[in-house]
């Protein structure tokens with residue numbers, strides 16, 4: 001099965017909007033930390049984005065030469081790697097820096113946790129992250145909301161989903177209300 005990049009993840013900008021919301025809720029008067037939350041909530045998809053851009057630039061259908069999920073996507077979507085980063089931040093004393101905390105917590109809980117519960121259909125199993133890399137096994141749940149729709153006529157589907165659009169709208173409104181408060 002070919003990995004269809006557009007189906008890998010919830011749109012990265014949706015993760016970013018959720019990061020903005022989390023920043024507004026948890027760090028209301030700290031703009032630097034808010035930016036760190038937005039960056040952190042999008043960071044795990046960084047490699048995917050670079051790959052997408054490169055394929056587009058080279059005139060290839062995005063992700064058409066990926067046959068399985070690359071290890072670096074596993075690594076950026078792993079709770080094990082996330083835990084190691086948190087421990088390293090604690091040991092190095094950088095955990096005390098609010099932006100570092102905001103970035104790591106957003107990456108792990110806002111990004112990866114959202115992915116866990118939006119990537120559940122068994123037909124994507126081979127190309128979905130296990131969330132435990134580099135350990136064996138998988139944390140894929142059997143419940144949640146499958147974000148991806150089946151491809152129509154082999155085409156890709158990167159359009160904003162209605163439910164996702166609603167979530168973005170609500171998150172943006174709440175974020176703005178908090179900012180104006």
Ligand SMILES: [Zn+2]
Pocket residue numbers: 008009010044045077111115
């Ligand atoms: Zn992701």
